[in-house]
Amino acid sequence: MARLDNPSIRFSEEDAQCLHHPHDDAFVVSIRAGDYNMHRVLVDNGSLADILYYPAFQQMGIGRERLIPTNAPLVGFGGTRVYPLGIVTLSVTVGDYPRQITEDVVFLVVDCSSAYNAILRRPTLNAWKAVTSTYHLIVKFPTEYGVGEQCRN
Template sequence: MARIDNPIIGFSEEDALRLHHPHDDALVVNIRAGDYNMHRVLVDNGSSADILYYPAFQQMGISRERLVPTNAPLVCFGGTRVYPLGVVTLSVTVGDYPQQITKDVVFLVVDCSSAYNAILGRTTLNAWKAITSTYHLMIKFPTEYGVGKLHGNQVAVRECYMAMMEMDDHLQTMNIEE
Protein backbone atom coordinates (compact mmCIF):
# COMPACT_ATOMS: atom_id res chain seq x y z
CA MET A 1 0.00 0.00 0.00
CA ALA A 2 1.09 3.55 -0.59
CA ARG A 3 2.13 5.62 2.40
CA ILE A 4 -0.17 8.45 3.39
CA ASP A 5 1.40 11.37 5.23
CA ASN A 6 -0.75 13.46 7.59
CA PRO A 7 -4.16 11.91 6.87
CA ILE A 8 -7.17 14.07 7.73
CA ILE A 9 -9.21 12.62 10.59
CA GLY A 10 -12.93 13.24 10.80
CA PHE A 11 -16.17 11.60 11.86
CA SER A 12 -19.46 11.33 9.99
CA GLU A 13 -22.96 10.06 10.77
CA GLU A 14 -21.97 6.89 8.90
CA ASP A 15 -19.49 6.16 11.72
CA ALA A 16 -22.39 6.06 14.20
CA LEU A 17 -24.76 3.81 12.23
CA ARG A 18 -23.72 0.62 14.03
CA LEU A 19 -24.69 2.03 17.43
CA HIS A 20 -27.92 1.99 19.40
CA HIS A 21 -29.05 5.60 19.84
CA PRO A 22 -29.61 7.58 21.92
CA HIS A 23 -26.75 6.65 24.26
CA ASP A 24 -24.49 8.11 26.90
CA ASP A 25 -22.13 5.14 26.93
CA ALA A 26 -18.49 5.29 27.90
CA LEU A 27 -15.84 4.46 25.31
CA VAL A 28 -14.76 0.87 26.09
CA VAL A 29 -12.52 -0.90 23.55
CA ASN A 30 -10.49 -4.04 22.95
CA ILE A 31 -6.72 -3.81 22.49
CA ARG A 32 -3.80 -6.15 21.93
CA ALA A 33 -1.47 -5.82 24.95
CA GLY A 34 1.65 -7.95 24.83
CA ASP A 35 0.51 -11.37 23.62
CA TYR A 36 -3.08 -10.94 24.85
CA ASN A 37 -6.31 -9.60 23.45
CA MET A 38 -7.58 -7.41 26.26
CA HIS A 39 -11.27 -6.59 26.55
CA ARG A 40 -12.98 -4.01 28.76
CA VAL A 41 -10.45 -1.21 28.33
CA LEU A 42 -11.87 2.19 29.28
CA VAL A 43 -10.73 5.16 27.20
CA ASP A 44 -10.62 8.12 29.56
CA ASN A 45 -9.61 11.54 28.19
CA GLY A 46 -9.77 12.81 31.78
CA SER A 47 -7.12 10.45 33.09
CA SER A 48 -3.48 11.53 33.12
CA ALA A 49 -2.36 7.91 33.63
CA ASP A 50 -2.64 4.56 31.89
CA ILE A 51 -3.85 1.97 34.38
CA LEU A 52 -3.63 -1.83 34.38
CA TYR A 53 -5.67 -3.51 37.11
CA TYR A 54 -3.83 -6.20 39.03
CA PRO A 55 -6.27 -9.07 38.22
CA ALA A 56 -5.63 -8.47 34.49
CA PHE A 57 -1.88 -8.24 35.17
CA GLN A 58 -2.07 -11.64 36.90
CA GLN A 59 -4.16 -13.24 34.14
CA MET A 60 -1.59 -12.14 31.59
CA GLY A 61 1.04 -14.15 33.48
CA ILE A 62 3.41 -11.22 33.77
CA SER A 63 6.10 -11.76 36.38
CA ARG A 64 6.04 -9.36 39.34
CA GLU A 65 9.76 -8.88 38.70
CA ARG A 66 8.79 -6.82 35.63
CA LEU A 67 7.13 -4.25 37.89
CA VAL A 68 9.26 -1.13 38.29
CA PRO A 69 8.66 0.50 41.69
CA THR A 70 6.96 3.88 41.86
CA ASN A 71 5.93 5.98 44.81
CA ALA A 72 3.60 8.41 43.04
CA PRO A 73 0.02 7.90 44.28
CA LEU A 74 -3.05 8.21 42.08
CA VAL A 75 -5.64 10.65 43.35
CA CYS A 76 -9.10 9.32 42.58
CA PHE A 77 -12.49 10.94 42.41
CA GLY A 78 -13.30 12.14 45.92
CA GLY A 79 -9.62 12.64 46.80
CA THR A 80 -8.78 9.08 47.89
CA ARG A 81 -5.24 7.95 47.11
CA VAL A 82 -4.27 4.66 45.53
CA TYR A 83 -0.63 3.56 45.57
CA PRO A 84 0.38 1.54 42.50
CA LEU A 85 2.20 -1.77 42.90
CA GLY A 86 4.58 -0.48 40.22
CA VAL A 87 4.73 0.25 36.51
CA VAL A 88 5.01 -2.16 33.60
CA THR A 89 5.66 -1.39 29.94
CA LEU A 90 3.63 -3.37 27.42
CA SER A 91 3.52 -3.24 23.64
CA VAL A 92 -0.02 -2.25 22.62
CA THR A 93 -1.45 -2.69 19.13
CA VAL A 94 -4.72 -1.11 17.96
CA GLY A 95 -6.49 -0.96 14.62
CA ASP A 96 -6.79 -3.38 11.75
CA TYR A 97 -3.89 -4.15 9.42
CA PRO A 98 -2.57 -2.13 7.66
CA GLN A 99 -4.17 0.87 9.43
CA GLN A 100 -2.81 -0.07 12.84
CA ILE A 101 -0.23 1.18 15.27
CA THR A 102 1.94 -0.51 17.86
CA LYS A 103 3.45 1.54 20.68
CA ASP A 104 4.87 0.83 24.10
CA VAL A 105 2.53 1.93 26.89
CA VAL A 106 3.66 2.44 30.48
CA PHE A 107 0.86 1.18 32.74
CA LEU A 108 0.53 1.87 36.45
CA VAL A 109 -0.50 -1.45 38.01
CA VAL A 110 -3.08 -0.96 40.76
CA ASP A 111 -4.66 -3.51 43.06
CA CYS A 112 -8.23 -2.32 43.48
CA SER A 113 -11.68 -3.32 42.32
CA SER A 114 -12.82 -2.42 38.82
CA ALA A 115 -15.05 -3.83 36.13
CA TYR A 116 -12.39 -2.73 33.63
CA ASN A 117 -9.10 -4.47 32.88
CA ALA A 118 -7.29 -1.26 32.00
CA ILE A 119 -7.69 2.46 31.41
CA LEU A 120 -6.07 4.32 28.52
CA GLY A 121 -5.50 7.95 29.40
CA ARG A 122 -4.26 11.12 27.73
CA THR A 123 -0.62 10.01 27.72
CA THR A 124 -1.31 7.17 25.30
CA LEU A 125 -4.00 8.97 23.32
CA ASN A 126 -1.59 11.86 22.71
CA ALA A 127 1.25 9.49 21.77
CA TRP A 128 -1.08 7.91 19.20
CA LYS A 129 -2.25 11.38 18.02
CA ALA A 130 -5.69 9.88 18.56
CA ILE A 131 -9.02 11.65 18.25
CA THR A 132 -11.88 10.25 20.34
CA SER A 133 -15.60 10.64 19.80
CA THR A 134 -17.97 9.52 22.52
CA TYR A 135 -20.96 10.09 20.22
CA HIS A 136 -19.48 7.71 17.63
CA LEU A 137 -17.88 5.47 20.32
CA MET A 138 -14.73 5.45 18.28
CA ILE A 139 -11.07 6.40 18.29
CA LYS A 140 -9.35 7.39 15.07
CA PHE A 141 -5.60 7.80 14.69
CA PRO A 142 -3.12 8.44 11.87
CA THR A 143 -1.05 5.54 10.53
CA GLU A 144 1.44 5.23 7.68
CA TYR A 145 -1.38 3.80 5.55
CA GLY A 146 -4.29 6.08 6.36
CA VAL A 147 -6.63 6.54 9.30
CA GLY A 148 -6.91 3.68 11.78
CA LYS A 149 -10.09 3.04 13.75
CA LEU A 150 -10.87 1.48 17.09
CA HIS A 151 -14.57 0.89 17.77
CA GLY A 152 -16.16 0.99 21.20
CA ASN A 153 -18.27 -1.91 22.39
CA GLN A 154 -21.72 -0.97 23.73
CA VAL A 155 -22.37 -4.45 25.12
CA ALA A 156 -19.11 -4.38 27.12
CA VAL A 157 -19.95 -0.89 28.42
CA ARG A 158 -23.24 -2.07 29.83
CA GLU A 159 -21.66 -5.21 31.30
CA CYS A 160 -19.03 -3.05 33.02
CA TYR A 161 -21.68 -0.69 34.36
CA MET A 162 -23.68 -3.57 35.83
CA ALA A 163 -20.53 -5.12 37.33
CA MET A 164 -19.57 -1.80 38.94
CA MET A 165 -23.04 -1.45 40.45
CA GLU A 166 -22.74 -4.92 41.99
CA MET A 167 -19.36 -4.26 43.66
CA ASP A 168 -19.79 -3.92 47.41
CA ASP A 169 -17.03 -1.38 47.92
CA HIS A 170 -18.61 0.98 45.38
CA LEU A 171 -22.04 0.96 46.99
CA GLN A 172 -22.03 3.83 49.42
CA THR A 173 -25.16 5.59 50.57
CA MET A 174 -25.19 9.24 51.47
CA ASN A 175 -27.88 10.51 53.81
CA ILE A 176 -28.98 14.04 53.06
CA GLU A 177 -31.13 15.82 55.59
CA GLU A 178 -32.54 19.32 55.85
Protein backbone atom coordinates (compact mmCIF):
# COMPACT_ATOMS: atom_id res chain seq x y z
CA MET A 1 0.00 0.00 0.00
CA ALA A 2 1.20 3.49 -0.77
CA ARG A 3 2.17 5.68 2.18
CA LEU A 4 0.70 9.14 2.55
CA ASP A 5 2.82 11.70 4.39
CA ASN A 6 0.30 14.37 5.29
CA PRO A 7 -3.29 13.34 4.55
CA SER A 8 -6.06 15.97 4.76
CA ILE A 9 -8.78 15.28 7.29
CA ARG A 10 -12.26 16.23 6.12
CA PHE A 11 -15.83 15.54 7.14
CA SER A 12 -18.81 15.38 4.80
CA GLU A 13 -22.53 14.78 5.07
CA GLU A 14 -21.79 11.22 3.97
CA ASP A 15 -19.99 10.72 7.30
CA ALA A 16 -23.28 11.47 9.08
CA GLN A 17 -25.59 9.36 6.91
CA CYS A 18 -26.34 6.80 9.64
CA LEU A 19 -27.32 9.41 12.22
CA HIS A 20 -30.70 10.91 12.93
CA HIS A 21 -30.36 14.68 13.14
CA PRO A 22 -30.66 16.74 15.15
CA HIS A 23 -28.90 14.84 17.95
CA ASP A 24 -26.94 15.62 21.08
CA ASP A 25 -25.57 12.12 21.62
CA ALA A 26 -22.41 11.50 23.58
CA PHE A 27 -19.47 10.46 21.43
CA VAL A 28 -18.93 6.84 22.47
CA VAL A 29 -16.62 4.45 20.59
CA SER A 30 -15.03 1.02 20.88
CA ILE A 31 -11.26 0.60 21.11
CA ARG A 32 -8.73 -2.16 21.51
CA ALA A 33 -6.98 -1.74 24.87
CA GLY A 34 -4.29 -4.31 25.52
CA ASP A 35 -5.80 -7.65 24.50
CA TYR A 36 -9.33 -6.50 25.21
CA ASN A 37 -12.02 -5.08 22.90
CA MET A 38 -13.49 -2.32 24.99
CA HIS A 39 -16.90 -0.83 24.27
CA ARG A 40 -18.54 2.28 25.76
CA VAL A 41 -15.46 4.52 25.68
CA LEU A 42 -16.35 8.20 25.92
CA VAL A 43 -14.36 10.55 23.68
CA ASP A 44 -14.19 13.73 25.76
CA ASN A 45 -12.47 16.79 24.31
CA GLY A 46 -12.82 18.49 27.68
CA SER A 47 -11.22 15.88 29.91
CA LEU A 48 -7.61 16.21 31.01
CA ALA A 49 -7.32 12.62 32.28
CA ASP A 50 -7.61 9.26 30.53
CA ILE A 51 -9.84 7.25 32.85
CA LEU A 52 -10.31 3.49 33.10
CA TYR A 53 -13.12 2.50 35.42
CA TYR A 54 -12.32 -0.30 37.85
CA PRO A 55 -15.04 -2.75 36.70
CA ALA A 56 -13.55 -2.64 33.17
CA PHE A 57 -10.05 -3.01 34.63
CA GLN A 58 -11.22 -6.13 36.49
CA GLN A 59 -12.92 -7.60 33.40
CA MET A 60 -9.69 -7.18 31.45
CA GLY A 61 -7.98 -9.52 33.91
CA ILE A 62 -5.17 -7.09 34.65
CA GLY A 63 -3.58 -7.77 38.01
CA ARG A 64 -3.60 -5.01 40.61
CA GLU A 65 0.17 -5.40 40.83
CA ARG A 66 0.38 -3.55 37.46
CA LEU A 67 -1.11 -0.44 39.06
CA ILE A 68 1.40 2.30 39.80
CA PRO A 69 0.33 4.16 42.95
CA THR A 70 -0.74 7.79 42.71
CA ASN A 71 -2.18 10.15 45.26
CA ALA A 72 -3.33 12.93 42.93
CA PRO A 73 -7.11 13.26 43.30
CA LEU A 74 -9.54 13.95 40.49
CA VAL A 75 -11.88 16.81 41.29
CA GLY A 76 -15.39 16.64 39.88
CA PHE A 77 -18.47 18.81 39.91
CA GLY A 78 -19.06 20.48 43.23
CA GLY A 79 -15.46 19.83 44.33
CA THR A 80 -15.97 16.12 44.94
CA ARG A 81 -12.60 14.34 45.11
CA VAL A 82 -11.98 10.85 43.77
CA TYR A 83 -8.66 9.17 44.49
CA PRO A 84 -7.49 6.81 41.73
CA LEU A 85 -6.49 3.27 42.65
CA GLY A 86 -3.41 3.78 40.49
CA ILE A 87 -2.10 4.26 36.98
CA VAL A 88 -1.84 1.62 34.27
CA THR A 89 -0.35 1.96 30.80
CA LEU A 90 -2.17 0.10 28.01
CA SER A 91 -1.54 -0.17 24.30
CA VAL A 92 -4.61 1.31 22.60
CA THR A 93 -5.55 0.72 18.96
CA VAL A 94 -8.17 2.73 17.07
CA GLY A 95 -9.25 2.45 13.46
CA ASP A 96 -9.25 -0.46 11.05
CA TYR A 97 -6.18 -2.03 9.47
CA PRO A 98 -4.21 -0.60 7.74
CA ARG A 99 -5.56 2.86 8.66
CA GLN A 100 -5.16 2.48 12.38
CA ILE A 101 -2.92 3.78 15.12
CA THR A 102 -1.59 2.02 18.18
CA GLU A 103 -0.19 4.08 21.04
CA ASP A 104 0.44 3.60 24.74
CA VAL A 105 -2.11 5.44 26.88
CA VAL A 106 -1.67 6.09 30.59
CA PHE A 107 -5.00 5.56 32.35
CA LEU A 108 -6.00 6.57 35.86
CA VAL A 109 -7.94 3.61 37.28
CA VAL A 110 -10.93 4.90 39.23
CA ASP A 111 -13.35 2.91 41.39
CA CYS A 112 -16.62 4.77 40.93
CA SER A 113 -19.79 4.19 38.95
CA SER A 114 -20.07 5.28 35.34
CA ALA A 115 -22.06 4.46 32.23
CA TYR A 116 -18.69 4.17 30.45
CA ASN A 117 -15.75 1.77 30.68
CA ALA A 118 -13.18 4.45 29.92
CA ILE A 119 -12.69 8.07 28.89
CA LEU A 120 -10.21 9.24 26.26
CA ARG A 121 -8.95 12.74 26.96
CA ARG A 122 -8.01 15.77 24.89
CA PRO A 123 -4.19 15.44 25.25
CA THR A 124 -4.35 11.84 23.98
CA LEU A 125 -6.44 12.91 21.01
CA ASN A 126 -3.95 15.71 20.34
CA ALA A 127 -1.02 13.27 20.50
CA TRP A 128 -2.79 11.21 17.82
CA LYS A 129 -3.35 14.39 15.76
CA ALA A 130 -7.00 13.37 15.88
CA VAL A 131 -9.90 15.55 14.80
CA THR A 132 -13.28 14.87 16.34
CA SER A 133 -16.70 15.79 15.04
CA THR A 134 -19.56 15.61 17.50
CA TYR A 135 -21.96 16.32 14.64
CA HIS A 136 -20.72 13.26 12.71
CA LEU A 137 -19.77 11.24 15.83
CA ILE A 138 -16.45 10.30 14.23
CA VAL A 139 -12.85 10.82 15.17
CA LYS A 140 -10.39 10.91 12.26
CA PHE A 141 -6.61 10.75 12.46
CA PRO A 142 -3.64 10.57 10.09
CA THR A 143 -1.91 7.22 9.53
CA GLU A 144 0.88 6.08 7.27
CA TYR A 145 -1.77 4.84 4.83
CA GLY A 146 -4.22 7.73 4.81
CA VAL A 147 -6.90 8.97 7.16
CA GLY A 148 -8.15 6.46 9.71
CA GLU A 149 -11.41 6.83 11.54
CA GLN A 150 -13.26 5.51 14.54
CA CYS A 151 -17.02 5.88 14.45
CA ARG A 152 -19.45 5.85 17.31
CA ASN A 153 -20.70 2.53 18.65
